[in-house]
Amino acid sequence: MPNPDSVPSTPGKFKVEKYRLRWHSSPLAKLTFCSFIFTGLIVVFLFRSSPTNGMPSSTSQFDSSRRSLRTFSVREPAWEKRVRSSVKVRAHNGMTVLVTGAAGFVGTHVSAALKRRGDGVLGFDNFNDYYDPSLKRARQSLLERSGVFIVEGDINDKHLLTKLFEIVSFTHVMHLAAQAGVRYAMQNPSSYVHSNIAGFVSLLEVCKSANPQPSIVWASSSSVYGLNTKVPFSENDRTDQPASLYAATKKAGEEIAHIYNHIYGLSLTALRFFTVYGPWGRPDMAYFFFTRDILKGKSIPIFESQKLGTVARDFTYIDDIVKGCLSALDTAGKSTGINGKKTGKAPLRVFNLGNTFPVKVSDLVCILERILKVKAKTMVMKLPRNGDVEYTNANISLAERELGYKPTTDLQAGLKKFVKWYLSYYKTGKRGAE
């Protein structure tokens, strides 16, 4: 990187000074300068008088420069062709699914699984930098190889979503785009409101007006149980004591879903995910950055609760979650709205998707030590007041009954698969995770 002191703060001015010096020093320089200005004026004149398809010339210049940087722009036929090809259904009675958050951890796995079984899938993601966007781009490449195109956009962009619904009659929406992470809510609260509340409403507004209306399955969270002490957590337990803003926005999502079901007849299924982990996971999650820091020899903080010793989670392996998601889509039941008006009762469902075997975070670290064959440097500390809850544990009997959901991967087996992926993805020793 250049030394900031050696770069002039106003480079334009710097050049003008140089020209002034030469102007006075030689007639040849004077002639060259005049012909340069003259040629420049002709070029500007020709450019301004060229056809612009009715757009102001400044917009047209902006668009053409963008087109050279980006592969597709929304108006281009090539973009629409990719959208259409991505949603081609190969299976008999296959679905046409819009997956929001497709470049995210769960979104990538769900999109790939739907595509594998012959459903039509279109991804949607804003590729934000909450964590290393290059990991999201790598997931995007993975999906592109299997024929899933990801449209780059924000769920708050109703025009773009509406355009997609004009091109494709989506039968289902798998809504996984969200601001994730419990602790980050203290640093950036508005990002949770933007994505998990405003973004969700924006998506539901578009879905409610679509003809036909799609059925929607979306990611809620185990965190809605908040300070609830009755375990294991069942769907009808109280969820009115959130411990973090993240949890509050997911709980708000469940209430918002109720409204869109009640007024507009949208079929809505909320899945309360319990600490999902696995290959291609999220670097902000403990199992992921513990692995990185153990390998780097960095100390890892283990939170301890006064009552339970170290905190515990019902860690759930990604493949089990994917099966739950697909089954929720398959059993969703139809929306009943026509032209934005409800014509009958539509399904409104909530399911826990957990593993049912909570594991202490200190035990998670022991498993990682055994798999990595590296002793962790640990630092046990009192659970900070950061939005984390002490313990999660799912009662999954409803999902078992209605979705045939049956998790089969324990933490030891799941972490082995994660570490195998981690080591090959980051080629440890050469390129470490940030």
Ligand SMILES: O=C(O)[C@H]1O[C@H](OP(=O)(O)OP(=O)(O)OC[C@H]2O[C@@H](n3ccc(=O)[nH]c3=O)[C@H](O)[C@@H]2O)[C@H](O)[C@@H](O)[C@H]1O
């Ligand atoms: O089920 C969910 O709905 C949520 O799951 C996930 O949240 P959590 O269960 O909190 O997972 P994660 O951060 O991996 O912390 C795991 C454990 O490590 C403990 N933990 C954490 C950090 C640390 O430095 N030390 C520590 O002990 C920590 O106290 C905790 O006990 C998703 O991130 C969230 O987006 C949401 O989907």
